[in-house]
Amino acid sequence: DGGITQSPKYLFRKEGQNVTLSCEQNLNHDAMYWYRQDPGQGLRLIYYSQIVNDFQKGDIAEGYSVSREKKESFPLTVTSAQKNPTAFYLCASTNYNEQFFGPGTRLTVL
Amino acid sequence: GQQVMQIPQYQHVQEGEDFTTYCNSSTTLSNIQWYKQRPGGHPVFLIQLVKSGEVKKQKRLTFQFGEAKKNSSLHITATQTTDVGTYFCAGRDSGTYKYIFGTGTRLKVLA
Numbered sequence: 001d002g003g004i005t006q007s008p009k010y011l012f013r014k015e016g017q018n019v020t021l022s023c024e025q026n027l028n029h030d031a032m033y034w035y036r037q038d039p040g041q042g043l044r045l046i047y048y049s050q051i052v053n054d055f056q057k058g059d060i061a062e063g064y065s066v067s068r069e070k071k072e073s074f075p076l077t078v079t080s081a082q083k084n085p086t087a088f089y090l091c092a093s094t095n096y097n098e099q100f101f102g103p104g105t106r107l108t109v110l
Numbered sequence: 111g112q113q114v115m116q117i118p119q120y121q122h123v124q125e126g127e128d129f130t131t132y133c134n135s136s137t138t139l140s141n142i143q144w145y146k147q148r149p150g151g152h153p154v155f156l157i158q159l160v161k162s163g164e165v166k167k168q169k170r171l172t173f174q175f176g177e178a179k180k181n182s183s184l185h186i187t188a189t190q191t192t193d194v195g196t197y198f199c200a201g202r203d204s205g206t207y208k209y210i211f212g213t214g215t216r217l218k219v220l221a
Contacts, residue, residue: 031207042116042198043153043211050207058208090152098143098155099200099209 003027006091006102013078013085013109021076021105023091032074033099036060037088046089049074078107085109112137114201116212124220129186131215133199140202142175142182143209148195156184156197189219 004025013019025032031050035043045058049068063082068074074093078085086109092099113136123129133142141160145153157166159175159182166173172185182199199212 033209035211040216042213043200045208045210048208056208059210094207096207097158099145099153100155101152104152 004091004093004100004102006089006105008105009103011105011107013107015109016080018077018079019107021078021089021091021107023074023076023102024072025074025093025100025102026072027093027095027100028071029093029095029100030071031094031096032068033092033094034058034064034066034074034076035090035092037090037104039088043090046076112201112203112210114199114210114212116197116199116215118215119213120216120218122218122220123189125191126188129189129193129217131184131197131199131217133182133184133201133212135180135201135210138179138204140179140204142179142202143200144173144182144184145198145200146195147198147214151195153198186217189217191219191221193217194219 007022033048034046037043044060046064047066049055055068065077089105091102116133143158144156147153157173163177164175170187174183196214196216198214200209
């Protein structure tokens with residue numbers, strides 16, 4: 001079954017803690033993306049990666065970090081420097097014709 | 111920076127009425143994609159337009175890409191309750207693989 005998986009589906013974090021969101025794809029796509037969606041809002045690009053060991057900042061990269069050590073995996077770390085991290089996080093990969101999205105992770109900071 | 115705006119932000123229609131959402135970019139786009147997101151779900155790809163002036167149809171949905179490749183529209187004929195959701199356009203920045211999403215149009219269909 002090909003696709004993108006994200007885990008966990010729901011995540012609760014205390015203020016001041018770093019947390020890592022998982023994103024895995026078995027579609028053999030080179031490019032992967034992380035987006036943030038706030039309630040009733042559009043998607044904002046956090047980071048993207050076109051190839052392994054390379055990634056670029058999106059529009060709202062401050063307070064986030066990523067790695068791309070394997071083609072299949074693109075984890076996102078939400079650091080304590082992110083002032084307002086409560087949001088819906090979506091990971092996507094693309095064959096450059098369409099983006100395939102994972103089910104998302106809802107992060108709540110307590 | 112590059113911005114992609116969509117109008118309207120919300121649209122309520124009676125079932126059977128038509129619906130149109132418009133997408134406008136501040137810069138020229140390489141291509142434009144359209145996505146639908148159901149409440150509580152993730153965006154699902156609908157279509158990609160690449161050529162200037164391109165028009166594509168999918169059953170009751172008609173997509174257009176402007177001649178200047180800076181605007182696009184999605185038109186739904188005779189809406190159904192299954193059309194409920196938020197429709198997003200996403201433009202690819204020329205020269206990069208960065209996609210900028212529009213602000214979205216939330217469609218509600220009243221039976």
